[in-house]
Amino acid sequence: MNFTKIIQVFVPLLGIELIFMIPAMIWAMIDHDVHVQIAFIKTMIVIAVVGILFWLVSRDAEDGFYAREGLVTTGMAWIIMSILGCLPFYFSHEIPSFIDALFETVSGFTTTGSSILVNVEEMSRGLLYWRSFTHWLGGMGVLVFLLAIVPLSGKNEGFTLHILRAESPGPSVGKLVPRMRQTAIILYVLYFVLTVIDIILLMVGGMSLFEALCTGFGTAGTGGFGVKSDSLASYSPFIQNVTTVFMFLFGVNFSCYYLIFINRIKDALKDEELHAYLGIIFVSILVITLNIRPLYQTTEESLRHAAFQVGTVMSTTGYATTDFDLWPGLSKGILMILMLGGACAGSTGGGFKIARVVLLLKSLRRNIHENLHPSEIKKIRMNGHIVDEKVLANLNGYLAAYVGIMVISFLLISIDGFSIETNVSAVIATLNNIGPGFAEVGATCNYSMYSAFSKCVLIFNMLAGRLELFPMIILFARTTWTRK
Amino acid sequence: MKIIIAGGGKVGTELTKKLSREGHEITLIDLDAEVLENIMEHYDIISIQGNAASLDTLEEANVQEAELLIAATDRDEENMLACLTGHAVNPNLHTIARIRDPEYKSQAIRLRDIFGLNLVINPEKDAAVEISRLLRFPGFLNIETFAKGSAEIVSFKITADSPINNVELKDFPQKIQTQVLVCAVKRDGKCIMPDGLFKLKENDVIYVTASSENLSALLKNLGIITKKTKYVLIAGGSRISYYLALELEQSGIQVSIIEQDPEKCEALASDLPEVTIIEGDASSQDFLDREGIEKYDALVSLTGLDELNIVMSLYAKARNVPMVITKLSHAENNRILDSLQVGSVISPKELSCNGILRYVRAMQNKEGAALSVHLIGEGQIEAIEFEISENDRYIDTTLKDIPTKKNVLIVSITSRGKSEIATGNSKYHTGDIVVVVTNADNPIRDFNEIFEG
The missing domain is CATH 3.40.50.720 (NAD(P)-binding Rossmann-like Domain)
Incomplete structure (x- = not known):
């Protein structure tokens, strides 16, 4: 393992984090929050010192960067970013406990949106801005951002592919164009433009600039941190509908947008995953609207709430316009299943990914078919291309790891003694980067009641979920750390 | 430039490496996913799994917007069909096909227009031409010709009894009484661009620039007896x-x-x-x-x-x-070969890459672009030929007053068909052909790139 080279990658990363703290600092200056400004300055000094240390250590790094370095870089980068990113909350004493601050920041970067804050309105605006901005940065991936702006070179110029793969969600991540840097720039430009459109529409709907920015960041990254305790419930139907649409949009694979952008609309619309995604959305909204109709006065209202909640859960955002914990069992059940499915591969959303679900179902159908016709040879296709058996084997491994993490973390947090529904939904909501779960971690509640140990387990879940399990799991493998 | 390379074999991989380093956007097509994966790990390119001759694959590779298609799969038919298809979709596409089977040779040349081929590469044929050139000029390991044949870079190995063994480079021209310039030395598998104090040793391979007329004098003074090969x-x-x-x-x-x-x-x-x-x-x-x-x-x-x-x-x-020539498919083995007595080494892969690279550079032929590029010493050193235009810097300045970059050497100047070995007092004028030698790490595409500042 080439650790010096890995550390070398962290240096510009810390620079990026430091620079992105400046806008948050400006909000604190506008509001004359001296303690927040001091907290940010302290954090920046810490980041600068760590950055200089890293730079000194890694000046003469040798080339040699392969798949495992890519995984370890990604896993460690996210941990380091989170630890440094949580310092403003901690230094300002607005979140007094370090574990809580870390939980909040990891929840931000991983675009989960699970909060330990009891009362969001009490927080100062500088910190709220930073909290929401972590969603935006974490949504497309901070290393991808790095790839876009810093030309990482080396003898092994293909190594950047491992970073893209480790950080971007989906079973088979590829480049859009031959050059990695160009690919990263395209992704970020699409992301930026969509975010700006969302923010403008939110402001048209009557939000202040600050609220629109924070809500926009949360929507774009499919995070879910709001600036109000009741999330989006008190905003106008227009704002809620805009957010619904954009949550769905950010849950779509960004390569579809690229194809539309380069005028290959037909190819973009042929994507099987997109069809499944839209199909699931349509059916779920329909069923839930009918199911919750008696709870609301008009069909419009129940449709709006159904669409919003389906969007928030499926894109793994985690906003809420209503307390869906009070909905009937069928609707809650559907939402729980949607939580597991997640958004499309290559989007900013989390979860198991629709592409994987589609592949699993296809492979299941093949298994059944093979039982009936043992000598028939069948290939699985996705978008007309034959899926490599290796991808399918990886998928099974992924499923095993996914279920394994879920079961173990469920057992670990059960020690705290909350209800099964709370614990199950807490694990699902963090591992799939959704945010709120059901019962005591429901839309109107938060995660503050868990013990520090359980919070650590959930922090791991959020990171593992965002990075598609393996970059985090590999950090716990002994062979990663021993020389061999 | 957007380039599609079909086939991730020896030539395909080498081209991917070279062209990607030169800043081109490469899309590589191959049938084997593992081959692609392996190449993707090393170079910043995009890959597509599929048959390069199929329209679907080519369209997926965005052939409509590509500028060049290099078909280098191991099947001639696939290469020809790929070029034909690519050309049909995108009439502005330049195509290069590798065609090896002698049976298709005349066909490929005569049907060039139908197949839309701009260049036909035949590694075996190129290797044969190269070998026959060596056989006609025994004594040298390699010969590269520049400026329409008026200047050459030749290489030979220094033997224990050679008159230039243990000679410092600044004394080299006196010793052999011929106007020549040593542009590179290969020692232990690594190419060095030496200075005057560099001392030649046994088993060094040296690359020397000389005008064509001086070649036989050089051989004679070096004590290399040449007998006509029969x-x-x-x-x-x-x-x-x-x-x-x-x-x-x-x-x-x-x-x-x-x-x-x-x-x-x-x-x-x-x-x-x-x-x-x-x-x-x-x-x-x-x-x-x-x-x-x-x-x-x-x-x-x-x-x-x-x-x-x-x-x-x-x-x-x-x-x-007296003369031994060895063909090696994997030239990277060359490192250990310097200590072995295997004579000249010919690598068909390198030769076809040379040809294609030359074509690619010529495609970019705007102001100041290279006329041709020759790779020497397993591609560690590049000899690049430029025609001087009015916009080039330091015209009519003596070379010793020109600040060139490190590891860049002007080795010969050809003025009106007459070649001269570059010395500190040489000058170049508009319209001259200048050969520049540089190590291949920093490719030079424009003549003005050779200068410091």
Whole structure:
């Protein structure tokens, strides 16, 4: 393992984090929050010192960067970013406990949106801005951002592919164009433009600039941190509908947008995953609207709430316009299943990914078919291309790891003694980067009641979920750390 | 430039490496996912799994917007069809196809327009031409020709009894009394661009620029006796052997080919009536002795196995065959070869890459772009030919006053067909052809890039 080279990658990363703290600092200056400004300055000094240390250590790094370095870089980068990113909350004493601050920041970067804050309105605006901005940065991936702006070179110029793969969600991540840097720039430009459109529409709907920015960041990254305790419930139907649409949009694979952008609309619309995604959305909204109709006065209202909640859960955002914990069992059940499915591969959303679900179902159908016709040879296709058996084997491994993490973390947090529904939904909501779960971690509640140990387990879940399990799991493998 | 490369074999990989480093956007097509994965790990490119001759695959590779398609799969038919298809979709597409089968040779050239081929690359043919050039100029390991044949870069190995063994470079021209310039030295597999205090040692391979007229004087003064090659033994009846025999036959050289496979012998015998075809195992030293290996002027090892070629060449050297040429498919083995007596090494892969790179650079031929590029020393050193235009800097300035970058050397200036070896007092004028030698790490595309600042 080439650790010096890995550390070398962290240096510009810390620079990026430091620079992105400046806008948050400006909000604190506008509001004359001296303690927040001091907290940010302290954090920046810490980041600068760590950055200089890293730079000194890694000046003469040798080339040699392969798949495992890519995984370890990604896993460690996210941990380091989170630890440094949580310092403003901690230094300002607005979140007094370090574990809580870390939980909040990891929840931000991983675009989960699970909060330990009891009362969001009490927080100062500088910190709220930073909290929401972590969603935006974490949504497309901070290393991808790095790839876009810093030309990482080396003898092994293909190594950047491992970073893209480790950080971007989906079973088979590829480049859009031959050059990695160009690919990263395209992704970020699409992301930026969509975010700006969302923010403008939110402001048209009557939000202040600050609220629109924070809500926009949360929507774009499919995070879910709001600036109000009741999330989006008190905003106008227009704002809620805009957010619904954009949550769905950010849950779509960004390569579809690229194809539309380069005028290959037909190819973009042929994507099987997109069809499944839209199909699931349509059916779920329909069923839930009918199911919750008696709870609301008009069909419009129940449709709006159904669409919003389906969007928030499926894109793994985690906003809420209503307390869906009070909905009937069928609707809650559907939402729980949607939580597991997640958004499309290559989007900013989390979860198991629709592409994987589609592949699993296809492979299941093949298994059944093979039982009936043992000598028939069948290939699985996705978008007309034959899926490599290796991808399918990886998928099974992924499923095993996914279920394994879920079961173990469920057992670990059960020690705290909350209800099964709370614990199950807490694990699902963090591992799939959704945010709120059901019962005591429901839309109107938060995660503050868990013990520090359980919070650590959930922090791991959020990171593992965002990075598609393996970059985090590999950090716990002994062979990663021993020389061999 | 957007370039599609079809086929991730030896040539495809080498081209991917070279062209990607030069800043081109590469899309690589291959049938084998594992091959693609491996190449993707090393170079910043995009890959597509599929048949390069199919329209779907080419469209997926965005052939509509590509500027160049290089078809280098191992099947000629696929290469031709890929170019044909690509050209049909995008009429502005330049295409290069590798076509190896002699049966398609005339077809590919005559049907160029129909297939939309801009360049046909035949590694075996190119290797044969190169080998025959070496055989006609015995004494040098390699010859690269510039400025329409008026300047050359030749390479040779320094032997223990050579007059220039243990000589410092600044004394080199005096020692051999010829106007030449040492532009690079290969020692222990690494190419160095030496300064005047560099001391030559035994087994160094040196690359020297000289004008064509001076070549024979150089050979004489170096003490390399050159006898005209009359009898050549070729071990292995491959495609290169076929092309080489044809070439040599035309220059009146007697050729014998040893081949083990009776069917191949039959085919060669019917295609090459003037050539002696011997059926037998060239790797058997007894057999070589029986055929009288020591009587030949040259042995060319052209079997498909690098190891076998090396062993045969070593044996030929031991039996005092004056000229030995070894074909290696994996030139990267060359590093250990410098200490072995295997004569000149020919790598078909490198030769076809050279040809294609030259074409790519010519495509970018805007102001100041290179006329041609030659890779020497396993591609570690590039010799680039430029025509000086009015916009180039330092015209009519003596070379010693020009600040060039490190590892960049102007080696020859050709003015009105007359070549001159560059010295500190040389000047170049508009319209001259200048050859620049540089190490391949920092590719130079524009003449003005060679200057500091």
